[in-house]
Amino acid sequence: MADAAAKTGTLETPSGKWSGDENFPVGSWLLPAGLRPHVAAYYAIARTTDDIADNPDLSPEEKLRRLDAFESAVKDETPGEPIPATARRMRESLAQTGLGPRHVVDIIAAFKQDATKQRYDDWDDLMGYCMLSASPVGRYVLDLHGEDRSTWKASDALCNALQVLNHLQDCQDDYRALDRVYVPETWLREAGIGVDALDADRASAALRSVIDRLLDGVDDLMVQARGLPGVVRNRRLAMETAIIVRLAARLSALLRAGDPLAGRVALSRWDFARAGAGGVVGGLIFGR
Numbered sequence: 001m002a003d004a005a006a007k008t009g010t011l012e013t014p015s016g017k018w019s020g021d022e023n024f025p026v027g028s029w030l031l032p033a034g035l036r037p038h039v040a041a042y043y044a045i046a047r048t049t050d051d052i053a054d055n056p057d058l059s060p061e062e063k064l065r066r067l068d069a070f071e072s073a074v075k076d077e078t079p080g081e082p083i084p085a086t087a088r089r090m091r092e093s094l095a096q097t098g099l100g101p102r103h104v105v106d107i108i109a110a111f112k113q114d115a116t117k118q119r120y121d122d123w124d125d126l127m128g129y130c131m132l133s134a135s136p137v138g139r140y141v142l143d144l145h146g147e148d149r150s151t152w153k154a155s156d157a158l159c160n161a162l163q164v165l166n167h168l169q170d171c172q173d174d175y176r177a178l179d180r181v182y183v184p185e186t187w188l189r190e191a192g193i194g195v196d197a198l199d200a201d202r203a204s205a206a207l208r209s210v211i212d213r214l215l216d217g218v219d220d221l222m223v224q225a226r227g228l229p230g231v232v233r234n235r236r237l238a239m240e241t242a243i244i245v246r247l248a249a250r251l252s253a254l255l256r257a258g259d260p261l262a263g264r265v266a267l268s269r270w271d272f273a274r275a276g277a278g279g280v281v282g283g284l285i286f287g288r
Contacts, residue, residue: 041093053111063115103140134163158225246275
């Protein structure tokens with residue numbers, strides 16, 4: 001696959017995942033119709049570059065080459081050269097909205113890190129990754145809505161909490177398919193286990209203690225994240241963020257009660273419906 005892509009000049013390696021596969025709303029109907037295409041463009045380039053980083057058939061060097069090409073295309077550093085359609089749409093979107101490429105460059109930097117970094121030492125190391133892989137998403141949406149950058153702090157907390165929850169959902173798949181482990185190695189060692197504990201049919205008591213420790217970190221982030229709907233000015237965005245806060249809290253509770261090694265721990269349609277109703281009410285209270 002890698003050789004074929006290199007010969008044809010194709011940079012994308014689509015996994016088949018799309019917004020419908022995500023835990024949380026991506027450009028939902030709550031957002032203003034005029035902004036949804038821009039959110040879709042951001043999601044598309046994030047999905048495309050993430051797929052490159054997660055492709056097991058590409059070497060780290062080839063992944064970095066392709067990711068560098070996407071970054072250069074978005075920053076318009078290679079005028080006159082063919083660029084991927086997702087990068088072109090993102091560049092056009094940035095020109096239309098007047099936003100700079102920072103939030104795209106940051107998320108591509110996270111995927112470059114995924115291409116070469118397989119382990120994370122402690123919570124701070126993991127949060128450093130989340131500040132590239134998750135926080136830029138919320139910041140982009142806030143900037144797109146013209147929100148004050150004072151909202152970034154609560155948004156970062158929410159996005160980083162979501163990222164840790166996603167890592168816990170996928171901890172076994174990431175280890176088996178990519179030999180990538182986001183669970184802090186220091187915490188595993190302190191529990192007397194190694195990364196191979198993720199390969200079991202069920203979480204051991206020791207691994208369970210590490211999972212709960214990560215969820216404790218999520219709970220700390222959620223304290224600040226819950227304030228986000230109250231500080232955004234746009235009523236629709238307040239609704240959207242209120243829904244996401246509720247979904248994150250519900251998924252955290254499910255992971256606290258469930259075992260991500262024994263089976264997929266995921267939100268149900270009822271969880272989405274209940275969070276949606278509560279979030280709309282919350283947005284009506286907070287938004288302006």
